[in-house]
Amino acid sequence: MNVTEIVIEGDTPGIAWRLPILHFAGTKADAPKIYIQAALHAGELPGTALVHFLCERLRQAEAEGRILSDIVVVPHANPIGAAQSHFGEMQGRFDLGSRTNFNRDFPLISLRDRELLIENLDRYPAVDRLKRQLIHMALGADLVIDLHCDDESLQYAYIDEAFWPEAADLAAALKMDAVLLSDGESSAFEEAVSFAWKYEVPGEKKAKLPGKLSVTVELRGTRDVYPEMAKEDAAGLWRFLAARGAVQDDSVAPGGFSGPAVPLDNIEMIRAPQAGTVLFHRNIGERVAEGDLLATIITSPGMADGTIDVRAPQAGLIVTRVSDRLVRRRGDLMKIGSDRPSSVTRKPGTLED
Structure with a gap:
């Protein structure tokens, strides 16, 4: 060497x-x-x-x-x-x-x-x-x-x-x-x-x-x-x-x-709808069905209406998950590899900055 x-x-x-x-x-x-x-x-x-x-x-x-x-x-x-x-x-x-x-x-x-x-x-x-x-x-x-x-x-x-x-x-x-x-x-x-x-x-x-x-x-x-x-x-x-x-x-x-070998257009980028504390219900490596509960965001701690549920837009494999538990609005939560293209239009190039 x-x-x-x-x-x-x-x-x-x-x-x-x-x-x-x-x-x-x-x-x-x-x-x-x-x-x-x-x-x-x-x-x-x-x-x-x-x-x-x-x-x-x-x-x-x-x-x-x-x-x-x-x-x-x-x-x-x-x-x-x-x-x-x-x-x-x-x-x-x-x-x-x-x-x-x-x-x-x-x-x-x-x-x-x-x-x-x-x-x-x-x-x-x-x-x-x-x-x-x-x-x-x-x-x-x-x-x-x-x-x-x-x-x-x-x-x-x-x-x-x-x-x-x-x-x-x-x-x-x-x-x-x-x-x-x-x-x-x-x-x-x-x-x-x-x-x-x-x-x-x-x-x-x-x-x-x-x-x-x-x-x-x-x-x-x-x-x-x-x-x-x-x-x-x-x-x-x-x-x-x-x-x-x-x-x-x-x-x-x-x-x-x-x-699975999944085109990037088939990746569902799951993002936080609002800022807050994220509670994950599903882990990397799990397969989910459309509508499955992925995470709950605590947006207003202690309030009766203080949470938002995040659900899977389609079936797929959870490939990644964010490690932070305090998330910003539109912050990434998960990548899910799916069998069909996402309904969200993706720009050419990388999934994230």
């Missing part, structure tokens, strides 16, 4: 961040190149725990000559966000200076313009320099895995329809409970990567990208950071790498994915 680092100079005097990059050299020239990063939202740490144990396996495989692909691992992709704290709480999702989500506003370019990403970097603020260098590294790979987590959540992934159903092997290897099929219409990291591949020839869009993959994996919830869980997730990602020919492991047998 070779370790390098990218130094990102701050936008104010005396500040710099260091970004460690782990490299494993492959022995097979035609094996798919791999890029794995974790904690782009700096406080989302299940992925960092996963890659810690995955790298143990990779180092052993390297010593035994079983690394076939060039593999790049970024265990904590956002040192800028990790350094942000407000009243004792890390603020790792949004850049406090620009109020931009660290997983939005990645440059949308053609693959052939990849090197332009890192030209004249000094003209960009630190956050943009970080984003440009991350996506530059990713565009040198064939399989790109961006490890995130949700709030309270099942194991699931956002996968562009251009990679489905080929990417079902990743869903099976990581024992995902669901896959959300995205439309590739945002500037989030994994969709910026797929955009560059789709428009490798500017103006000519590819509908399918065989042999490629760029995916956001949601490793359950923010508090699901445990040693045995991380080791099992690392074993799952190892199985995927072995199945795709990135590492040699003859003991790996490919499995099948039996969970």
Whole structure:
């Protein structure tokens, strides 16, 4: 394993961040190149725990000559966000200076313009320099895995329809409970990567990208950071790498994915009609029927008419749930993966900011 680092100079005097990059050299020239990063939202740490144990396996495989692909691992992709704290709480999702989500506003370019990403970097603020260098590294790979987590959540992934159903092997290897099929219409990291591949020839869009993959994996919830869980997730990602020919492991047998694969238009975003204390009646992983009681919002504590019930607009699987119990008006409560499109019109792109 070779370790390098990218130094990102701050936008104010005396500040710099260091970004460690782990490299494993492959022995097979035609094996798919791999890029794995974790904690782009700096406080989302299940992925960092996963890659810690995955790298143990990779180092052993390297010593035994079983690394076939060039593999790049970024265990904590956002040192800028990790350094942000407000009243004792890390603020790792949004850049406090620009109020931009660290997983939005990645440059949308053609693959052939990849090197332009890192030209004249000094003209960009630190956050943009970080984003440009991350996506530059990713565009040198064939399989790109961006490890995130949700709030309270099942194991699931956002996968562009251009990679489905080929990417079902990743869903099976990581024992995902669901896959959300995205439309590739945002500037989030994994969709910026797929955009560059789709428009490798500017103006000519590819509908399918065989042999490629760029995916956001949601490793359950923010508090699901445990040693045995991380080791099992690392074993799952190892199985995927072995199945795709990135590492040699003859003991790996490919499995099948039996969970739902749901288009984003079929996701019911359950939101609080008013502010108040939320009392959940249903948990992640449960299937609900149309009209089922999902939550009660206490809007006026102690008053006879002080509650509002929130019910399921249609049947489906509860994929995520918010961990906060004091919710704002129109705040997110749940995502439910359903069999038919939601009646609420969705804009192209991501479900949330």
